[in-house]
Amino acid sequence: MKHTRLLLISIATFALSGPAQDASVATIELKPDAKNPLGYDKTELSVTAGQKVKLTLNNTGSIAPQPHNFLLLKPGKLDTVGALANAMLADPQGMAKSYIPEAAKPDIIVSTKLVMPNQSETIEFTAPAEAGDYPYMCTFPGHWILMRGVMHVTK
Numbered sequence: 001m002k003h004t005r006l007l008l009i010s011i012a013t014f015a016l017s018g019p020a021q022d023a024s025v026a027t028i029e030l031k032p033d034a035k036n037p038l039g040y041d042k043t044e045l046s047v048t049a050g051q052k053v054k055l056t057l058n059n060t061g062s063i064a065p066q067p068h069n070f071l072l073l074k075p076g077k078l079d080t081v082g083a084l085a086n087a088m089l090a091d092p093q094g095m096a097k098s099y100i101p102e103a104a105k106p107d108i109i110v111s112t113k114l115v116m117p118n119q120s121e122t123i124e125f126t127a128p129a130e131a132g133d134y135p136y137m138c139t140f141p142g143h144w145i146l147m148r149g150v151m152h153v154t155k
C-alpha cells in the first residue's frame with residue numbers, strides 16, 4: 001500500500017517537471033539546409049531576452065554531409081570571428097579544437113562542439129539579457145560565408 005502511494009507521487013512529480021510542461025523554454029532545432037549543404041535550414045531565430053533556450057544542432061539530411069558547429073556571437077562580431085575561423089584552416093589542431101578560434105572566445109556567447117554527420121548535440125543556455133541581433137555561424141573552414149544566421153533577442 002505504502003509503495004503504491006510513493007510510486008504515484010513520483011509519477012506526478014515527473015509529469016510536472018517534464019519538458020513538455022515548460023512552455024518558457026525556447027526549443028530550437030537547426031539542421032544543414034537540405035539543398036544547400038553549406039547553410040543552416042534556419043537563418044533567423046527569435047527568442048525573448050533571458051529566456052531559457054534548448055538548441056539542438058542535428059547534422060542530418062544534407063545532400064553533402066560535412067561536420068558543422070554552431071557559435072552564437074555578440075552583436076557585430078560575425079566578421080571578426082569569421083576572419084579568425086579562416087585563419088584556423090592552417091591549424092593542424094583545428095579539428096581537435098572543433099574549429100573554434102581561441103582568440104574568438106570573448107565574442108562567443110555559447111557554442112557546440114564540431115558535430116559529425118548523422119550526429120547531434122543539444123546545448124542549453126540562457127538567452128542574452130540585452131535585446132538585439134546576435135549572429136550565429138559555423139566555423140568549420142569555408143562554411144561561415146554561407147552558414148550563418150541571426151538570433152533576434154527581444155524584450
Ligand SMILES: [Cu+2]
Nearest residue numbers: 068138140143
Ligand atoms: Cu558548417
